[in-house]
Amino acid sequence: GAGVSQSPSNKVTEKGKDVELRCDPISGHTALYWYRQSLGQGLEFLIYFQGNSAPDKSGLPSDRFSAERTGGSVSTLTIQRTQQEDSAVYLCASSLTDSQPQHFGDGTRLSIL
Amino acid sequence: RKEVEQDPGPFNVPEGATVAFNCTYSNSASQSFFWYRQDCRKEPKLLMSVYSSGNEDGRFTAQLNRASQYISLLIRDSKLSDSATYLCVVILGANNLFFGTGTRLTVIP
Numbered sequence: 413g414a415g416v417s418q419s420p421s422n423k424v425t426e427k428g429k430d431v432e433l434r435c436d437p438i439s440g441h442t443a444l445y446w447y448r449q450s451l452g453q454g455l456e457f458l459i460y461f462q463g464n465s466a467p468d469k470s471g472l473p474s475d476r477f478s479a480e481r482t483g484g485s486v487s488t489l490t491i492q493r494t495q496q497e498d499s500a501v502y503l504c505a506s507s508l509t510d511s512q513p514q515h516f517g518d519g520t521r522l523s524i525l
Numbered sequence: 526r527k528e529v530e531q532d533p534g535p536f537n538v539p540e541g542a543t544v545a546f547n548c549t550y551s552n553s554a555s556q557s558f559f560w561y562r563q564d565c566r567k568e569p570k571l572l573m574s575v576y577s578s579g580n581e582d583g584r585f586t587a588q589l590n591r592a593s594q595y596i597s598l599l600i601r602d603s604k605l606s607d608s609a610t611y612l613c614v615v616i617l618g619a620n621n622l623f624f625g626t627g628t629r630l631t632v633i634p
Contacts, residue, residue, distance in 0.1 A: 447569075503624070516612075516624040518528075 414438065416517035418504050424523045427496060433489040433520045437506030441515075444487050445507075446479055449519075450500040458502075461487060491522075499524045528552060529615050531625035539633050542603050546628045548613030549595045557616040558589055558596045562609045563627065569612050572598075603632045 417436040425431055437444050446458040457471040461481040472478070476494075481487040491498055501519040531548045538544045550558075558575035573580065575587040575596045586599040596615075600607055610627040617623065 515626050518623065 416504055416506050416515050418502075418517035418520050420520055421518060422521045422523075424525065425494060426525050428493055430490065430492045431494055431522065433491075433502050433504075433522070435487045435489070435504030435506075435517060437485065437487070437504070438515055439485075441506035441508050442484070443507045443509060444481055445505045446487070446489050447503040447505065448500040449503065450497075458489070494522075494524045496524045498522060528617075528623040529613060529625045531613055531628050533626055533628060535629040535631055537631045537633055538603055540603055540605060542632075543599065543601045544603055544630065545597055545599045546611055546613075546630075547595050547597050548615075548625050549593075550615045550623070551594070552615075552617055553591075553594060555594075555615045555617050558587075559614040559616075560585075560587055560596075560598045561612040561614055561624075563612055564609050572611070600630075603630075605632050605634060608632045 416438055419434045423431055435444065442463045444461040448456050448458060458477065459472055459479045460468040463484060476492045479487060479489045487504065489502060499522055501521050503516055503519045505516045507515065529548060529550050536544055560572040560575065561569040562572040563569040573582050573585060573587050575589045577589050577591065579586065579588040584601045588597045596613055598611060608631050610629045612627045613625040615623045
C-alpha cells in the first residue's frame with residue numbers, strides 16, 4: 413500500500429530563498445513528525461503533530477522554520493531565507509497513533525548553494 | 526521494492542530472553558548501516574553503527590552480511606527498558622539514506 417510520500421525528493425536552491433517541503437502521511441495516521449539529518453549527524457527532531465492538538469514545535473532550530481498540517485493530513489515544512497547550514501535530508505514520518513511505530517518517507521534532500 | 530525492509534513485529538519476549546531482528550536492503554552499493562532505537566513519542570536515537578566485521582556493545586551485537594544484503598541486531602538478556610522500536614538505517618551515499626519501518630519490541634516481566 414501507499415507509504416509516506418515526500419516531495420520534492422531533491423531540492424537545490426540558492427542561499428536566501430524560501431523552500432517548502434511537503435509530506436503526505438499514510439491515510440488514517442494521526443501522528444506526523446518532521447526530522448532532519450545533516451551529513452554525519454543523527455536524526456534531529458523538528459516538529460510533531462498529533463490529531464488536532466497544538467503541534468510540538470520544540471525542535472525547530474530557528475524562527476525561519478515553520479510547519480503546518482492542514483485537515484489533519486498533508487503537512488508542509490517551510491524554511492525561509494535558507495542558509496547553507498540548512499542543507500540536510502528532511503524526513504517525515506507518520507504513525508497510526510503516537511505510540512505506534514513511525515513510518516518514514518524517503519526524505520527530501522535539500523542543498524543550499 | 527523498498528530500499529530497506531524490516532519485519533514490523535511486534536516481538537513480545539520475556540525478560541532475560543535473547544531476541545534478534547533482521548533488516549534487508551536492496552542496493553548492493555549501500556555504504557553505511559545503523560540501528561536506531563525509538564522510544565514511544567520520542568525521536569529515533571542512534572543505537573549503534575554496523576561494521577563489516579560485526580560489533581558488540583554490551584548486550585547488543587550488530588552484524589552485516591553483504592553477500593545476503595542484510596544487517597542484524599541481537600539483544601541478549603533482554604531488559605524491560607529494551608522495549609522500544611528498533612529502526613535500521615542504510616546509507617547509500619552522501620545525503621542518501623533509507624530507513625526501515627521499525628521493529629517493535631516489548632519485553633515482558
